[in-house]
Amino acid sequence: MVNVETQGLRKSFGDTEVLKGIDLRVPEGSFAVLVGPSGCGKSTLLRLLAGLEQATEGTILFGGEDVTAYAPKDRDVAMVFQSYALYPHMTVRDNLAFGLKLRKTAADIIDARVTEAAAVLGLEPLLERFPRALSGGQRQRVAMGRAIVRRSKLFLFDEPLSNLDPALRTQVRVDIRKQHDRLGATSIYVTHDQVEAMTLADLLFVLSEGEVQQVGSPLEVYEDPANRFVAGFVGSPAMNFIDGCRVSADGAAVLVAERRLPLPPSEGREPSKLAGREVCVGVRPHDMSIVEASAHAIPFTPSILETLGPEVHAHGTFGAHEGVVAVSADLPLARGVMVHVRPTRLYLFDQATGATLR
């Protein structure tokens, strides 16, 4: 168990700067998730923490100790690779024991740890098999086991579920969280899947283009996104954005598709700062409901309906803007309907910078 901190971490490959000054603070024993779109530098950041890549600039601290210059073997971290990276010439048992053997652990301790990990992960019947004779899910468990037996103070995961089918993914996700809670070690988990991120994390780091956009609990990030990128990335289906809306002169309402939507005074929102500005309005699909004509509703024309069982995602247009509304499956959707937006759930973003306006 250890707290992890990075200060001004930068990484360039040749001329391309992949990480542009990352400051992480992961408290001891917490489950941190780094989430962001493909290519934003998540894996690179994780590899820097593991020591597989050298930082161009900045420091990495494990429990206050500067490990920036340490070789991977001296960092005492365990890592689960996206590809699992099982040693093909070793049995499952030897795969599990390899890290302990390298550290010259006594044979009886190795045995005990391997047996325990195998029991926890249901690997007992597979111990004498080679990786080539395992299914994808079994390989994933061996990769987990290899990390568990090490009793490292820090676990790193690089998209460990992306090679599993969706049903298995949910189950293994729960297993990973269980193991984390059982072992109490600090975990840092990388994914581009925001559902995985939301469900696993104590602490969410949203990354984009080599920068941390926001840090917080999953709910904080969902409820109070720092900018348009985070708002659009977190939550499924993604938030609707309606560009080019104008706030009324008194700052008490915003004009969306030629309708006035009231802006109730909320925490920290200053009407005077907003008055008369052009903004981008954000609404989550789940914060809208279908209504009879109403003064504070906006017209919506559905074009495609995705039925997911209890709910339907209606893709369509709000005036000139594309968007999605999530509605209950038993509501009839006529060709043109009115949708009501919960006034407290309106997000406003700066049209130029994308920063959330409060």
Place this chain on the structure above:
Amino acid sequence: MTARAIANNVLSHALLLVAVAFALYPVLWVVALAFSGDSVPTARAIPVPTAPTMDHLREVVSTTRPTPDGGTAWLFGRQLANSLLVSIATALVGVGVAIPVAYALARFEFVGKSGGMATLLATQMFPAVASAVPLFIMLEAMGLLNTRTGLILCYASTSVPFAIFQLRGAFETIPVDLEEAAMVDGASRFEAFVRVVLPVAKPAIAVTFLFAFMTAYNEFILAATLLSDESMFTLPVVLQRFIGEYDAQWEAFAAGALVVSVPVMALFYLLQKHMVAGLGAGGVKG
């Protein structure tokens, strides 16, 4: 099994038998010849020995030479030892030098990498014979003419580049993830190489070793050029002596050819379990 499947099975086996017979026919002829008592081989459709005898075999293996102290020594034994020593040393040097070079080429970027590769490739484009004369002159200058060391040096100059190409390809197919996993698990780069990369590359290394061995073991032209003393000869040179220009001793040649193939077959047998294809499969994803 359905009638159709049986028919298919029979047909494919018949085809295989024909192919095997086609490949083995010349070999059977050599075997028949080696054990035939007739002095002149006659053309027959079925290669079986006539007047079977072990004489040729005995004659080939029991050559002797006079020793300086006036006695005699077993010449064929020494020539066999020459061949094995030279071939094994060539393969060991080739694979031993190539492993670190190939690994560096497969994993690291460094100055001169592409130039070095091009040079290596260039050396592979010339047949060994082309360099026979310069090699002769260089060995003479070093006093290594007519020695096994000299021959090993010459053979290594082709076995090393060959092995580098083979092994570089093999190392490139091994996912970097495996080494990285080992390093996170507590291995140094070197330990990761020894305990993960080398074992995974074992089939490729075995095949490369075998090829380098066989190339050296079968080589004739350089050996005939660089060796002049009978006691230094390798087996291909010995064999060639049986079919002189005027009095080809075909039975002795055939018997010699059989004896010469035994070590190669033994080596194949020993290495085959290390050459199992697909040993590397299943480590990553799947």
